[in-house]
Amino acid sequence: MYLMAEPAAQTVALAESLKSLGLTKYEALVYIALLQASEATATEIHEISGVPRASVYPVLERLSQKQLVSVSNTSPRRFNPERPDDAIESLLSSVEHDAARAKTTLNRIYSQSVRRARGDQELIWSIHGGDHIRLRLLEMLQAADESVRIIFYWDHLKGELVERLLSLKKEVKIDIITDGWSGPVQGQINVLVKAPPMEIQREPVTNWQAGCVFIVDKKKAMVVMGSKDEGFTALYSESVGFVRFFTMYWNFFLNWG
Numbered sequence: 001m002y003l004m005a006e007p008a009a010q011t012v013a014l015a016e017s018l019k020s021l022g023l024t025k026y027e028a029l030v031y032i033a034l035l036q037a038s039e040a041t042a043t044e045i046h047e048i049s050g051v052p053r054a055s056v057y058p059v060l061e062r063l064s065q066k067q068l069v070s071v072s073n074t075s076p077r078r079f080n081p082e083r084p085d086d087a088i089e090s091l092l093s094s095v096e097h098d099a100a101r102a103k104t105t106l107n108r109i110y111s112q113s114v115r116r117a118r119g120d121q122e123l124i125w126s127i128h129g130g131d132h133i134r135l136r137l138l139e140m141l142q143a144a145d146e147s148v149r150i151i152f153y154w155d156h157l158k159g160e161l162v163e164r165l166l167s168l169k170k171e172v173k174i175d176i177i178t179d180g181w182s183g184p185v186q187g188q189i190n191v192l193v194k195a196p197p198m199e200i201q202r203e204p205v206t207n208w209q210a211g212c213v214f215i216v217d218k219k220k221a222m223v224v225m226g227s228k229d230e231g232f233t234a235l236y237s238e239s240v241g242f243v244r245f246f247t248m249y250w251n252f253f254l255n256w257g
Contacts (some may be wrong), residue, residue, distance in 0.1 A: 006135050008106070009027070014028070015029055015032065016028075018031065018091075022091055022094060022098075023091070026049075026051045026055055027059055027062060027063055030045055030056065030060060030063060031069070033049035034069065034081035035084070035231040036048055039072070039076055039078040039079070039080055040079055042057055045079065060079055061099065066090070066223065067090055068090065069081055069082065093128070123237060123238075124236070124237040124239065124242060125236045125237065126233065126234070126235060127222075127233070127234040128231075128232075128234075129232070130232050133224055136234070136236065137214060138161075140216055140236070141161075141165065141168070141214070141216065142195075143167070144174060145169070146173065146186050146217045146218075147172060147173045147174070147175075147216070148165065148172060148174045148175070148214070148216055148217075149213075149215040149250050150176045150177065150178075150212070150213065151178075151234050151249075152176055152212050153178065153179055153211060153212060156233075162186075162189070163199050164187055166187045169202045170188060172188065173188060173190075174187075174189045176190065176191045176192070177250070177254065178191065178193060179194065180192070180193060181208055192254070194253065194256065211224070211225050213246050215247060218243065218247065220237075220238050220243065221236070221238075221242055222235070223246060
């Protein structure tokens with residue numbers, strides 16, 4: 001016995017939702033048809049779903065493999081759908097598993113490609129916008145193995161920066177040159193407070209240009225420049241020359257009286 005078929009528009013919308021969970025159009029239509037029928041045969045499913053008769057059995061076989069359909073041992077065979085709650089949970093689990101596997105593989109491909117592409121080239125990357133810079137910076141710091149050197153004048157990120165630094169491995173040596181520091185100095189962080197030049201001090205806080213340098217493991221460097229009014233831009237590189245130049249810049253500030 002058939003239940004009343006769902007309106008065509010609703011069936012199409014449901015099929016699109018199920019496609020986003022990994023089903024094909026025909027698989028989605030057959031599963032929806034099964035929810036509207038009681039122990040339907042392949043012929044009945046064809047009539048309800050509109051899926052071509054020749055495609056119904058292959059589709060039912062795939063749905064059975066995905067544990068969305070059970071099959072009777074009668075002749076003709078009859079098919080029942082799994083409960084929607086269980087079916088959706090199963091599909092979500094499969095999507096999450098596939099996504100995790102794809103993420104691992106893609107990251108491996110990406111890291112190998114980056115290493116091959118860089119080689120001995122002196123590549124310097126431009127990064128624009130505070131949010132993009134922040135994410136790339138925090139990712140760069142998290143990968144530190146030996147040392148982090150920072151010249152820092154970017155107040156609104158200071159709390160998050162310190163939190164990320166404190167999460168690094170204990171053997172990572174962290175040195176910060178900044179214009180001011182409030183609160184205790186924690187963990188393996190060493191702070192050297194140096195006031196900015198007088199011409200910067202005279203400027204209103206909302207207008208002066210911020211300049212920050214980050215050097216990780218003496219192999220990677222990021223330089224951030226900009227202002228609250230005009231936005232921020234960063235340069236990032238792992239080139240030897242770029243890192244060496246800003247290491248010299250770091251040493252200049254370190255020895256600046």
